[in-house]
Amino acid sequence: MGSSGTVAILGGGISGLAAAYKLSQIHPAPKRIVLFEAASRLGGWIHSSRNEDGVVYEHGPRTLRPVGESGITTLNLVQELGLQEQVINVPYGHPSSLNRYVYVDSKLIRLPTQLSALFKTTPPFHKPLLAAGLRDLFTSKSSKDDESMFDFVSRRLGPDIAEFAIDPLVRGVCAGDAKEISVKFLLKSLKEAEQKYGRITFGLLTSALRKPPPPTYHVSDLAKKAQLERWPVWSLQGGLQSLPESLVEKVTNAGVELYVESPCTDLEVRKDGSLVVRSGEEELHCCNVISALPSFKLSELVEKAHPTLAKLLKSIDSVTVGLVNLEWTGQRLDHDAFGFLVPSSQNSPLLGVVYDTCSFPQGDRTILTAMMGGKWFKSLFGDHVNEEALLKIALGQLQSVLGISDPPARAQVHILRQCIPQYIVGHCDRVEKIRRYVDDNRLGLVLIGASFDGVSVNDCIHNATKAVEQLATKLKI
Numbered sequence: 001m002g003s004s005g006t007v008a009i010l011g012g013g014i015s016g017l018a019a020a021y022k023l024s025q026i027h028p029a030p031k032r033i034v035l036f037e038a039a040s041r042l043g044g045w046i047h048s049s050r051n052e053d054g055v056v057y058e059h060g061p062r063t064l065r066p067v068g069e070s071g072i073t074t075l076n077l078v079q080e081l082g083l084q085e086q087v088i089n090v091p092y093g094h095p096s097s098l099n100r101y102v103y104v105d106s107k108l109i110r111l112p113t114q115l116s117a118l119f120k121t122t123p124p125f126h127k128p129l130l131a132a133g134l135r136d137l138f139t140s141k142s143s144k145d146d147e148s149m150f151d152f153v154s155r156r157l158g159p160d161i162a163e164f165a166i167d168p169l170v171r172g173v174c175a176g177d178a179k180e181i182s183v184k185f186l187l188k189s190l191k192e193a194e195q196k197y198g199r200i201t202f203g204l205l206t207s208a209l210r211k212p213p214p215p216t217y218h219v220s221d222l223a224k225k226a227q228l229e230r231w232p233v234w235s236l237q238g239g240l241q242s243l244p245e246s247l248v249e250k251v252t253n254a255g256v257e258l259y260v261e262s263p264c265t266d267l268e269v270r271k272d273g274s275l276v277v278r279s280g281e282e283e284l285h286c287c288n289v290i291s292a293l294p295s296f297k298l299s300e301l302v303e304k305a306h307p308t309l310a311k312l313l314k315s316i317d318s319v320t321v322g323l324v325n326l327e328w329t330g331q332r333l334d335h336d337a338f339g340f341l342v343p344s345s346q347n348s349p350l351l352g353v354v355y356d357t358c359s360f361p362q363g364d365r366t367i368l369t370a371m372m373g374g375k376w377f378k379s380l381f382g383d384h385v386n387e388e389a390l391l392k393i394a395l396g397q398l399q400s401v402l403g404i405s406d407p408p409a410r411a412q413v414h415i416l417r418q419c420i421p422q423y424i425v426g427h428c429d430r431v432e433k434i435r436r437y438v439d440d441n442r443l444g445l446v447l448i449g450a451s452f453d454g455v456s457v458n459d460c461i462h463n464a465t466k467a468v469e470q471l472a473t474k475l476k477i
């Protein structure tokens with residue numbers, strides 16, 4: 001088979017599917033677009049299950065934010081796919097968008113959102129939050145180019161904020177340890193403000209006062225509606241899995257070849273710059289390969305020919321999450337919120353619990369998702385923990401925290417192995433080195449996926465779209 005005009009995509013998660021969709025839309029489109037997926041289903045970590053009675057559980061992501069260029073890219077895509085009627089949003093000002101709890105010293109504490117917390121000591125903090133602002137004003141800037149989220153916030157705003165706000169935030173976004181995760185992961189603009197103004201408060205003030213410039217990119221009617229109505233987050237009826245399902249339908253109709261249960265087992269770069277993708281006995285010659293694989297998986301494929309690259313790719317580690325969906329009949333919560341998070345200082349097996357039916361009610365029932373382990377999975381549960389044991393642990397925790405003692409009407413447990421990449425200190429440099437190696441060695445590889453430039457679904461779709469736009473300008477079709 002000739003390589004000219006054939007593009008291979010490795011991985012059929014949302015990144016790979018978004019790339020396949022975008023590639024099938026460009027003119028002229030490549031002659032062949034072939035996607036290899038190792039698992040028996042497409043969608044990667046986006047996984048919803050639909051019970052026979054229509055009740056939906058999410059085993060991966062559940063809500064997306066509509067903000068920023070990447071939030072708009074996803075809503076644009078949703079409209080292009082004709083899914084706008086299926087969009088459900090949390091209304092502006094809804095308790096699930098305002099109330100976030102932390103579980104500290106055996107108590108659920110609502111994180112303060114009111115201005116009074118600036119002047120009054122409000123638990124779990126030990127000082128009024130104004131003290132944090134004053135500390136920032138009197139702290140000089142650090143010369144370090146990168147540091148951990150915990151160190152940065154502890155230094156600038158005090159250890160209280162680092163322990164009770166930043167540490168749980170990191171657990172609630174990447175199931176990781178704030179003492180290891182790079183400040184550039186979630187607080188890039190604050191780190192830049194420190195470098196530019198010496199104080200993060202000056203940076204916050206300047207950006208609050210500055211009118212954002214009008215967008216230079218397309219904003220669909222759906223994205224405009226989300227902005228106008230100030231949706232905090234949104235999802236899809238039937239679960240977020242409807243998004244990859246719709247992409248699969250569209251790309252199949254556009255002629256993209258999708259192979260499931262077809263792991264890429266070898267990737268060879270020939271001297272003439274063409275590439276050979278192997279999946280078991282099959283081999284495909286192509287002009288370009290888009291990898292939408294987790295970094296550690298791609299590392300295995302390039303290990304033999306490019307050990308230096310393999311080592312760099314492998315250094316972007318991922319953590320395992322035990323995820324337990326639980327359902328009870330009736331309303332079992334005495335407060336409305338997005339959920340609660342547990343700071344690592346509490347040494348709990350729980351990372352946090354999402355109150356799914358508070359954001360999106362599903363009749364007269366309570367559905368919660370407990371997430372456990374993350375960075376601490378192995379030290380908490382060992383190598384051989386099974387689903388039954390995790391269910392028991394989750395139920396015990398929910399009894400202590402929420403006082404729910406009767407057994408759930410239904411439950412599902414999933415052990416999500418190596419599901420969230422960890423952007424530890426130095427991540428940006430690592431990614432730059434990886435990309436430089438690929439360019440310098442003319443490997444013809446395009447790297448997308450959650451391992452590199454953002455873990456949210458929005459980031460994955462946006463980065464896949466941008467990468468294909470760039471590739472289109474130099475495609476050897």
Ligand SMILES: Cc1cc2nc3c(=O)[nH]c(=O)nc-3n(C[C@H](O)[C@H](O)[C@H](O)COP(=O)(O)OP(=O)(O)OC[C@H]3O[C@@H](n4cnc5c(N)ncnc54)[C@H](O)[C@@H]3O)c2cc1C
Binds near residue numbers: 014015037065321458
């Ligand atoms: C529990 C959980 C909750 C989350 N919550 C949110 C949320 O609320 N909001 C949000 O925005 N994001 C959330 N995320 C993050 C988001 O879901 C992921 O970052 C995103 O789905 C990753 O997509 P991806 O396509 O880059 O990678 P993946 O989904 O990992 O896809 C990679 C694909 O490659 C396949 N593969 C692996 N090896 C091979 C091989 N050798 N050959 C071929 N295929 C291979 C895999 O089977 C997989 O299908 C959450 C993630 C998890 C795990």
Ligand SMILES: C=Cc1c2[nH]c(c1C)Cc1[nH]c(c(CCC(=O)O)c1C)Cc1[nH]c(c(C)c1CCC(=O)O)Cc1[nH]c(c(C)c1C=C)C2
Binds near residue numbers: 065171338340455
């Ligand atoms: C307890 C563990 C986890 C919970 N969600 C995730 C984990 C690991 C994964 C996750 N959650 C979000 C993202 C996307 C980040 C983004 O950039 O949009 C990912 C990968 C969204 C999110 N969840 C929480 C926050 C603060 C955010 C960021 C954006 C937003 O404000 O929506 C908080 C949170 N997550 C979990 C709970 C229980 C919780 C708060 C109570 C579960």
